[in-house]
Amino acid sequence: MKRCAVSIDLDGLPCYYRIHGLGRAPVELEHVILERALPRAAKLFSGRGMHVTWFVVGRDADADAALPDRAARTANAARLRELSEAGDELGNHSYSHPYELARLDGGAVDAEIAGCDRVLRAITGKPPRGFRAPGYDLSPAMLDSLARRGYRYDSSIFPAPGYYAAKAAVMAALALVGRPSGAVMTNPRALSAPPDPYRPAMAAPWRRGQAPLVELPVAVTPWARLPAIGTSLLVAPAAVRSRLIAAMAGRAFFNFELHGIDFADAERDGIPGELVARQPDLRVSVDAKLARLEAILDEIARTWSFATLAEVAADVQRTV
Template sequence: MDPKLCAVSVDLDPLSAYYAIHGLGEPPPQVLHTIVRCALPRFAELFAAAGVRATFFIVGQDLEQSPELGRALAELAAAGHEIANHSYSHSYALNQLSPEAIAHELGRAHELLAEAVGAEHAPVGFRSPGYFVNGAVMAALVALGYRYDSSMFPSPPYYLAKAAVMLGMSLRGRRSAAVLSDPRALLAPPDPYRPSIEEPWRQGSAPLIELPIAVLPGLRVPAIGTLLTVSPAWLRRGLLQGMARRPLFNLELHGIDLADAVSDSIPTELAGRQPDLRVPHAEKQRILLETLRELQRDRELLTLREAATRFSA
């Protein structure tokens, strides 16, 4: 039997994305580069310690705003990590854009990333901000010649929790930039599949592979990094055991997972709403290293690009 696989990815969302989700308006200038300057080097260190090559999903616009990001990505690519496309502006309202505007969001990010890392390491995969995919996104990915999409997150508990938070905020008169994705995506297969271009939550014959983000069998509880870093050890073990039968553990982490309020001087207005920022980054780094070593015991770790090749065969 083929070995079970695990692909670790990091969505390098800037802190401004969290200000938008929590309806906090424009972030103060001192936090604009926190994730690139503080959290990204910690991920490089974590993966080097574990001997893991990962996939980094990058927001194109950040390359224009952080001059040092391009160099950092070129170094990561040279070390064997994969650099992938996380849209140009990280708009949570991607689903309200025209097909032309969606193609621009994906195409512009692709150009900026390819310029930063060189043609040899240019992106071949995409993850949507807010886990949203539709026919226009799929068509844009096909036009770019991409090999995979990894935006499906078929988790009803995550969807309901997000809807409850958004409702609570609107009752208190605050507006979140978050948008609920098409609920039909909740029915998507939880294991890698070849999607339909028009209805990507169904099986079809698109020339690329869908690699859904990890959810447990049964209720489809999400098995993502932020949950791992804030859970007690017994719950972490349960999450890993629950994933045991999945052929691919597509483990999604975020840049914020290796940031913390104290070391990185993140204002209380945000840290008060993100409990994970109150856990010291060294503690989260230790938990993630332990988790990666556990996963390496019975899975082969690879990038999402390599996983796409395996599942295309």
């Protein structure tokens, strides 16, 4: 059975300010993704009768923390609780989304995973099953922490050389103009990782091994390994979108990743021009993006049935 899991990384606007070397994001927009974009996305998926996986940055929904904007974080937690109660999956995307997480020591890695784990348990009343690393950069220390906590899957590996090259070029350009990116380069060995679900090696997550959890790589096309994710599909011409989806037809599993910012609207949400100028998807209205996404999901539905990543992982656990 061919299955497609749609997942949405709920990175806040401050993450994009760090990526583009823009300094601190406006405080009043810190929660705009969960406050404005999330409801739009949830409406689209529920309207199609789909259950999806939301990867949550724990701090943004930590209602118990002695942090600023506690009311906003409490409201964010309530929105996520509604999604969980409706049948969607909430996954761990670290507590504070440090792009350098793979370079931190084991204790710091474990604290990030544990922090988000605590928030998700408070929201859902049950342990999370899956994790995605910030920047798709998975390390052995992360895998060790996940295994000890009983996670069923990771979904961080993104073996897309084209994406890697484009990211390197952007980071180099920013450094040249004295505005270094807050992002980090993914371990290049991950580019040779299997593109289909596999059981990773604990000491080398980009290789097959005997880990107790499975790896569900983010979608890339066969052969060329072009990224088949929201960032590329939503801004591509219709003909290119269709070709990318058709190229995926040989895969039994389509891990279609989106981001919360894909559901943001620069004008309606008051997103500053300095970010819009550097984030191509923000130059497309949310109405246009929603229409494109509906068309993309229609095309996907002709070949794959939809499931959450946890549901796919349960099947993969029995076969790899």
